[in-house]
Ligand SMILES: Nc1ncnc2c1ncn2[C@@H]1O[C@H](COP(=O)(O)OP(=O)(O)O)[C@@H](O)[C@H]1O
């Protein structure tokens with residue numbers, strides 16, 4: 384048997400990573416003609432082989448090892464050699480709960496995957512719509528010793544059983560139903576334990592609520608397999624390792640996850656993988672979750688681990704709009720967003736994307752595309768680095784403000800007093816007290832006189848925060864150095880986001896002008912040094928009116944520029960305001 388190395392050198396081929404797809408095809412032929420008998424590993428995809436060849440050239444030291452494994456054994460290739468992470472081969476898709484909400488929709492998802500011409504596909508799925516809510520509900524019921532958890536669990540079983548009966552047959556159906564019944568029996572036992580104890584620990588809860596993803600991923604993988612495609616499903620708890628953070632989030636352990644992924648893939652090589660979103664494990668192998676709506680984050684982490692060429696997030700709208708389309712009917716689709724803009728939009732409430740989704744992909748410049756499963760001809764929104772909205776003449780059409788987002792159910796806390804000015808450590812004492820009660824500060828604003836600091840927290844956390852501050856500053860309040868720790872309930876945040884706002888004068892003038900004209904009182908303002916967003920706090924009941932007022936002001940400006948009424952440049956409070964006031968108002 385000729386060795387692969389001599390076959391390659393006899394062929395006169397020089398491998399270069401850039402020429403990989405072309406030369407690899409030739410090499411595959413050479414392997415087959417000259418290195419026979421080369422045992423064909425079961426279920427191994429062509430790209431899997433090409434990866435080794437690619438590595439030959441890149442890592443001299445691996446040569447012998449690779450030749451040995453390919454020519455001598457060719458069946459078990461050690462995970463160290465498997466370079467899963469070859470850039471640009473994998474295409475990652477994420478389908479949210481609405482996309483896999485019924486058997487018809489799951490079939491639709493399978494078709495989208497089958498039509499993707501990428502060599503390797505990783506599909507991340509959420510639970511069928513509403514299932515995660517129902518799972519959390521089971522826990523609540525069992526904890527409060529409400530026996531209806533039993534019938535609620537039966538309803539969840541029935542939903543998945545009937546979906547599987549619609550989708551699957553033969554062995555696939557048998558395997559799925561036996562796993563489903565096994566899981567339901569385990570869940571019954573766990574929920575009974577919770578019912579008896581009247582309490583569920585966090586890991587019990589995370590174990591229970593993650594089952595929706597386990598079932599949807601299996602069903603989808605079996606449907607894809609029905610078409611003869613080599614497809615594996617992945618329980619991401621075996622691969623994705625995360626550590627809890629102090630802010631009740633989780634951070635992926637990329638090194639360990641990559642190690643486990645290579646190990647998993649060496650046992651389950653496949654060109655299509657359907658992976659569970661939302662769930663993961665702690666380093667101690669205890670099931671956990673990426674927190675509510677975390678499947679977008681799962682897809683982005685997987686995208687980074689696979690060094691994907693793109694992560695496509697499929698949802699029920701055409702992409703990221705300039706404002707939540709449920710609140711602003713004239714909102715427009717944004718064709719591109721920078722990572723920073725997408726982060727700011729999602730952080731301030733555009734729930735089409737989980738805010739943490741940006742972090743893993745940004746490092747590798749992997750684009751995220753948001754697309755509509757119900758309108759696949761729409762191109763969607765591309766989130767990348769750096770984006771550019773260019774018209775036919777090459778002119779930038781990018782608006783200074785790209786989009787607006789809002790967060791409701793907030794309260795403002797205002798800490799005020801003459802004793803704060805010039806006293807080092809005041810801010811640290813305030814936010815130290817907030818941290819101690821585990822509350823999440825959404826925005827901060829400080830008067831430049833240092834006489835007051837105010838910040839927004841979720842309404843449900845405000846009581847604990849106010850009490851912690853009262854107790855922390857008891858002496859200062861009694862001595863009059865602080866005049867008050869005041870709570871202003873029923874607030875909302877309105878954020879205007881756009882990278883081009885940085886160093887463009889007039890943007891905030893236009894924003895505040897629009898708010899003033901709509902007779903909206905602004906209770907607090909914040910703008911970071913990056914100038915990517917301006918955030919204002921308004922009364923809850925004013926929020927939608929405020930959103931519509933600022934949106935129409937900036938998007939009218941954009942239309943005006945596009946129509947050539949004024950040239951691109953400052954959207955000032957001068958010319959445009961006059962135009963708008965005279966012509967449109
Ligand atoms: N700026 C925005 N652009 C697009 N959608 C938005 C925006 N702000 C809020 N949304 C809402 O986000 C929803 C999609 O998010 P979500 O329901 O979590 O999707 P999925 O279940 O697919 O993960 C849309 O239906 C839309 O109403």
Ligand SMILES: N[C@@H](CC(=O)OP(=O)(O)O)C(=O)O
Pocket residue numbers: 478479480481509510512515516595660661674675676677678679
């Ligand atoms: N199923 C999980 C994870 C998730 O992200 O779901 P969706 O993609 O449907 O928002 C949840 O509801 O939290």
